[in-house]
Amino acid sequence: MEKICVAVRVRPAVPQESSSGIFWRVEDNRVSLHRQHGTPISGVSYAFDHVFDETCSNARVYELLTKDIIHAAVEGFNGTVFAYGQTSSGKTFTMNGSATNPGIINLAVKDIFEKIQMVSDREFLIRVSYMELYNEEINDLLAVENQKLQIHENLERGIFVAGLREEIVNNAEQVLKLIESGEVNRHFGETNMNVRSSRSHTIFRMVIESKGKDTNSSNDYSSTDAIRVSVLNLVDLAGSERIAKTGADGVRLKEGKHINKSLMALGNVINKLSDGAKQRGHIPYRDSKLTRILQPALGGNAKTSIICTIAPEEVHVEETKGTLQFASRAKRITNCVQVNEILTDAALLKRQKLEIEELRRKLQGSHAEVLEQEILKLRNDMLKYELEREKLETELEEERRSRKERDECFREQQMRIQNHNLVTSSDSDKCSEERDSRRQSPKEESNNSNYICQGDVFGTPCFKAAPNAFVVKRSNYSGLPDYSPLPDSFSNVADEDTWLKMNKGYIADLDSLQMTPARKVQSFPPNDATPGCSNGKCREEVQKLKRQLELVTEEKDELQRKYTEQIQLNEQLTGEISELRQEALVIQEIPRRLCESVASCKDFYEDLLSTVQSFSTEVDSSTAKLLSSTSEIGSSLFSTLETHFSMAMDGYKSFSGNDLLIQEQCKGLCEQLKSTVTALVLSETANDNKQVKNLQCSCDNKGCTQGGETTCWKEELSNELNTIKEKYDELEKELDLNNKLLDASKERYDSLELEYQRLKEDRDSLHKKVSESSQTLALVTNQKENVLKDLNAEVRKRKGLEEEIKQFGVAFACRQKSLVSFHSDLKSKLEKLRAQSPISAPKSLGE
Numbered sequence: 001m002e003k004i005c006v007a008v009r010v011r012p013a014v015p016q017e018s019s020s021g022i023f024w025r026v027e028d029n030r031v032s033l034h035r036q037h038g039t040p041i042s043g044v045s046y047a048f049d050h051v052f053d054e055t056c057s058n059a060r061v062y063e064l065l066t067k068d069i070i071h072a073a074v075e076g077f078n079g080t081v082f083a084y085g086q087t088s089s090g091k092t093f094t095m096n097g098s099a100t101n102p103g104i105i106n107l108a109v110k111d112i113f114e115k116i117q118m119v120s121d122r123e124f125l126i127r128v129s130y131m132e133l134y135n136e137e138i139n140d141l142l143a144v145e146n147q148k149l150q151i152h153e154n155l156e157r158g159i160f161v162a163g164l165r166e167e168i169v170n171n172a173e174q175v176l177k178l179i180e181s182g183e184v185n186r187h188f189g190e191t192n193m194n195v196r197s198s199r200s201h202t203i204f205r206m207v208i209e210s211k212g213k214d215t216n217s218s219n220d221y222s223s224t225d226a227i228r229v230s231v232l233n234l235v236d237l238a239g240s241e242r243i244a245k246t247g248a249d250g251v252r253l254k255e256g257k258h259i260n261k262s263l264m265a266l267g268n269v270i271n272k273l274s275d276g277a278k279q280r281g282h283i284p285y286r287d288s289k290l291t292r293i294l295q296p297a298l299g300g301n302a303k304t305s306i307i308c309t310i311a312p313e314e315v316h317v318e319e320t321k322g323t324l325q326f327a328s329r330a331k332r333i334t335n336c337v338q339v340n341e342i343l344t345d346a347a348l349l350k351r352q353k354l355e356i357e358e359l360r361r362k363l364q365g366s367h368a369e370v371l372e373q374e375i376l377k378l379r380n381d382m383l384k385y386e387l388e389r390e391k392l393e394t395e396l397e398e399e400r401r402s403r404k405e406r407d408e409c410f411r412e413q414q415m416r417i418q419n420h421n422l423v424t425s426s427d428s429d430k431c432s433e434e435r436d437s438r439r440q441s442p443k444e445e446s447n448n449s450n451y452i453c454q455g456d457v458f459g460t461p462c463f464k465a466a467p468n469a470f471v472v473k474r475s476n477y478s479g480l481p482d483y484s485p486l487p488d489s490f491s492n493v494a495d496e497d498t499w500l501k502m503n504k505g506y507i508a509d510l511d512s513l514q515m516t517p518a519r520k521v522q523s524f525p526p527n528d529a530t531p532g533c534s535n536g537k538c539r540e541e542v543q544k545l546k547r548q549l550e551l552v553t554e555e556k557d558e559l560q561r562k563y564t565e566q567i568q569l570n571e572q573l574t575g576e577i578s579e580l581r582q583e584a585l586v587i588q589e590i591p592r593r594l595c596e597s598v599a600s601c602k603d604f605y606e607d608l609l610s611t612v613q614s615f616s617t618e619v620d621s622s623t624a625k626l627l628s629s630t631s632e633i634g635s636s637l638f639s640t641l642e643t644h645f646s647m648a649m650d651g652y653k654s655f656s657g658n659d660l661l662i663q664e665q666c667k668g669l670c671e672q673l674k675s676t677v678t679a680l681v682l683s684e685t686a687n688d689n690k691q692v693k694n695l696q697c698s699c700d701n702k703g704c705t706q707g708g709e710t711t712c713w714k715e716e717l718s719n720e721l722n723t724i725k726e727k728y729d730e731l732e733k734e735l736d737l738n739n740k741l742l743d744a745s746k747e748r749y750d751s752l753e754l755e756y757q758r759l760k761e762d763r764d765s766l767h768k769k770v771s772e773s774s775q776t777l778a779l780v781t782n783q784k785e786n787v788l789k790d791l792n793a794e795v796r797k798r799k800g801l802e803e804e805i806k807q808f809g810v811a812f813a814c815r816q817k818s819l820v821s822f823h824s825d826l827k828s829k830l831e832k833l834r835a836q837s838p839i840s841a842p843k844s845l846g847e
């Protein structure tokens, strides 16, 4: 967030309008109203970013207020500079300037091109346009035919004026000429206040596009492919005016109204924006074309400066106060500025590719497959290096052999020379002796590392003394003495100067040279983490590790699959168990329901018996006895049933155990009831016969009235008894049915219980298996991690090997070089010898 920069500029007073009353004083960055004798008027003092007095030049205003914005525009930031103030306060003078005092637009244009010249790493394309807002209509000042243009907005271009001519420009002069041509089309008019009063707001716009010059940096899309597009608006507003003062009428009046209206809209926008982000609410940018065009500059994405021009005359005090208040509010506005970059398709593509690669890397970063591929790649590289090394070794061997042959040849030649007494120099003998002595005592020789066999032109072939070939020596280097003056690593050997320096002296013993560095930086040094590890062995290890990894991965996958299966099975069993539980609950409900039905039957039975008993008037009568006995039996039966069902409800086991007993009880009670009924019926029949006889006698005496009543009562009783019997039979049937139902329930329950137990066991065993699988999985994961660690170590080791091979290659190249130089030395010496010798050496020797 960046605050708008606000400055106030006081125009020089017009001499005839100067007053003797109050005046504006400028001190530092403050402007305040004072009385003539110098006392400040309270409450009329304003501070701004800059306050320029009447002596200030346009150049200084530009320097302090505008330059930064212009430079920022070159770097891709939007910028807006506008002059605001009452009519004739000096806005146009500030923006456009005069011949002797160039204005901000002029200075900015020149500065932009100068600045561009200084930016060497970017290419620029500049377009300019010039428009005016006259009577709320947009006209193109660079193309008079473009009138009443419309404002549009889209995502790509933001807010823009459609149809406005944009000229591509290459230099400041071209721009200034365009401005000049545009000025001709601008609306000026004479008012009481200003002989050349701007009757329109003008906006000079520069669009600066830039693109980084190609630096061949494929990854840096921001610097090369992104295009920066910044828009710089330099605005000269028409001045607010009081119609009374300007004396405007007709066209001027109409213009004045439009000017004031749009400036009011600008003031409203500024007011709203100055309220702060939270309170501001809707910003009425659309109230005028001016505010719409300046929208990005007001609270948007642009660096903005406002120059508020004021007229110092006393007569304009109120307008000046208005301008200063406007400026004070504008000071509170903050903009959100950022570089405007547009990514080209290529840049976008590049960015997306990079992102995809990055994501892929992240995704695969920890994946075993990637590691495997890496290992494979490394293995291939290693094989390649091994082949190269072998090739080098072979070449070296060949070289050594050919050198040996040459040496042999040379020695033969020397012998022949000696035999023919062609060389008799004592120096030569001495050197030969020294050579021999050196061959015999290399240690002694090594102690004198700077030893140079002065004058011994054949001193260097001492290496012949080394009995073994290079390869053999390399395999035996562990037994070699640690006395060499040679460097500790191939990297030192590779150093050309070091090598040459060495070559002048002790280097004569080439085998020592070959051996020593190899010993010091051997590919598998004795102090290596895996002592004695050869390349083949390492390769085998890699294969082994790879196989292990494959096995572990397979095992892991298998376990994972089993684990998933078991989880599914477990879920299925859990579902079944819950279904069975539901069923068990339903079954458990049956005894309760039976119990309830028995209780209701009992109630009904008791009600019935009590009703029947109420018919019996005689307590001791057989009917009463029968009923009482029936009631007892029934109650006992129902109580037994109730107990039976309660027990069933409490627990199935006890219920099933007592079932037979209860059935027997029930049976016994039924038989008891039957026998009681039979006994009673028999005794009743006997009594009846007796009574019939008695009644017959008495009937003879008293008539048949009473006998008829008794017969009716008996019949009634018999009917009741039959009903009870029927009821009893029904109950018995119901009981049988219930018993059957209970039996069936019991069986079903038993089977369910068995099933449940079995499922429980299954579940437990599954749980056990799952936990075992989890443990195995953890173990396997652990093993996998270890294997991966091993692989990583292997990869690191391999890298070390590669490095050594490289060093070896470099050393070998150096050695080859030295051999060549040695060979040429030898050749020249031979030539020399030949020249000294009257008998010429065989031709083939030199060649």
Ligand SMILES: Nc1ncnc2c1ncn2[C@@H]1O[C@H](COP(=O)(O)OP(=O)(O)OP(=O)(O)O)[C@@H](O)[C@H]1O
Pocket: 010, 011, 012, 054, 085, 086, 087, 088, 089, 090, 091, 092, 093, 094, 194, 196, 197, 198, 199, 237, 238, 239, 240, 309
């Ligand atoms: N700082 C200044 N130094 C010298 N002369 C100035 C200065 N400012 C303004 N003037 C002169 O004052 C007169 C009015 O200035 P100018 O036309 O720039 O005012 P303006 O604010 O653009 O008015 P309008 O809004 O009517 O166009 C001009 O003659 C101009 O040369």
